[in-house]
Amino acid sequence: MQSIIASILLTASLSAGATPQIPAKETSEVAQQVMPNAQSWQSDAEANADKAAKLETQLAERNQEIERLKRQLSSSKVSTATNTKTEQTGTKTPWRTGEFTAYYPPTDVSEHAMQGNGITAQGDNLHKSQTCEGYQIVAAPPDIPFDTKLEIEVNGAVIKAIVRDRGGAIKGSKFDIALPNRSSAVNFGRQSGKWRIIE
Structure with a gap:
């Protein structure tokens, strides 16, 4: 695995047209130091991605609830206005x-x-x-x-x-x-x- 990472780093440097600055031996040492943290970083990134997805879902649900309440409030206002108008100008009201x-x-x-x-x-x-x-x-x-x-x-x-x-x-x-x-x-x-x- 370490040799694969070293190879990838070396290949990336060469494909970019740059002369490798780190000798292969040092690259191998860097890879050994990075490897233990790489899995931890990956699991953290996955956990954060899950949290972000959950938050986006909750936000979408909240937005839907807000829109529903807005429609309900608007409908209530129309209904109240209609009732008031009926009382004032429509059919007979109580004495x-x-x-x-x-x-x-x-x-x-x-x-x-x-x-x-x-x-x-x-x-x-x-x-x-x-x-x-x-x-x-x-x-x-x-x-x-x-x-x-x-x-x-x-x-x-x-x-x-x-x-x-x-x-x-x-x-x-x-x-x-x-x-x-x-x-x-x-x-x-x-x-x-x-x-x-x-x-």
Whole structure:
């Protein structure tokens, strides 16, 4: 075996066009010194190659798990968004309790602070009409999209309404219903009732 290694080293030097620098006797001695370590180095290299292969397999499995979780999260977000949209704009939702007040288009400047300027957030002129598409205009909380259609039940009466306006105090489950004048708004007052999305 030692003679084979010495021969290989000598052949490599000659094929490279170099003149051997180490005499054959010294080459044999070097081979004897290297041989005991060669097998150890080879087994270490094989063990490291096995470890690297295992780590690559584990990394690939982790990457697959990460991709699966990303898809699951994305699917969950789509599902939540779909459910929210259905609740807000789809089929009828369950009845919820609410608090209802009324407002009207102001007839003079002194009323503007409380009643606005008579133009809804969506551009409806309340001086001309308090309805849109045949529905009563209401100011609703910001989490209910514009043009959402509602049923409001107050004092046994059902009002078909459409969200076309907002208001600083209109939050949570509070709504402001547009009425034609001050007296009708005052008569309506502040009432408890219930509401639901119908479309």
